[in-house]
Amino acid sequence: MSDTLDALELETRPSPQWSVIWLHGLGADGHDFAPIVPELVRPHWPALRFVFPHAPVRAITINNGVRMRGWYDIASFDFADRADRTGVLESVAQVEALIEREQARGIPPERILLAGFSQGGAITLAAGLRRQVPLAGLIGLSTYLPDMAHAADHLVAGAQRQPLFMAHGQGDPVIPIVHAQQSAQALQSLGFDIEWHAYPMAHQVCAEEIDALAAWLDRRFAAAA
Template identity: 40%
Template structure:
């Protein structure tokens, strides 16, 4: 596992002064390019001009549910039968923890380049949303927010033991979106994950999209954009002032 070959992420620089970063993680079988149109649409609307977008690419790994066929994946999946419990059975803990380390390294690189962790949002779709949720809540730094679309909480049976102390993201806003006709990541699994996090005291919201299958709709993407704007407001002149405070 340690010899995984990773393609570099797809990066969209901030249109204005770079003061915030969004790392958005694709799902199984996809690449960072799969979410490029959504990012380009957000950039075109000029509401997130200070945000740099990073779209990571998963390594090619064998997926048991697909007969061992290699495809871009953040962790192996044994079964995808549409039931709420299939994705929780025989979870690939080693693969999940390896991808978690990679997600943390992407955030750390942004921190090292001068972006505070509380100006960074980690989000994704399906496997990517699951990795963002898990990696964000187990991170050793406080994030601005977490987005999890059509996804669920990984390693939920032992999750409390995997969270660091102190819990840096106990109060971090988490935005989950899920279609109630999802036949890949069952809606009930997403709702169960939301309810479990709520019971543990996390600041989590779940938005349900009636009739939506395992996908994202324009309304959902608009609401993600609003969440990003609320968590990463433009700093404008304040960023400039901070940059020359010692002059």
């Protein structure tokens, strides 16, 4: 598919049975979360393909228009109107193209997980709301739901069947935890089953969080076995 984003791919064993599409944060690229794979994966899990796409390079308004990899422009520090909606929808479409590619390679939606950190997590949540055929699960780390006030308008029937893991740093200076908590509450009110964790950290990932995510993934794999 010509419009599919370039991505780094890692397979835990040959002939993957599941795919994990993992979206990086602002200014990073697909290599950013590749080192998490050996820390996260458990020996008894099915064979996985991790797909770490590189976001397009774009001008970021709050960074004085400097161009960097980002899933959308950030035009304001106000979280109610922080995310460029056109950019969000473009990135959601690009994520859908990645999901379609995994399906073409033999991985059905019920064995595809969508994960993201920070900006990538925002796209994960936005895509999850709009997902017509549920995925195996959604993972939002140190993130928030864009355009939260209109979440119900974007919700597609059946999307709530996707289990959701969210984790955040209690001292996050980039996305204060209150915005993540409000996002989790909004999604829960729409019917999503959310596992929520908060840790004494900043805008980052910690070992305890990786362990909690591994336990959550373990349940996803076991339920599908």
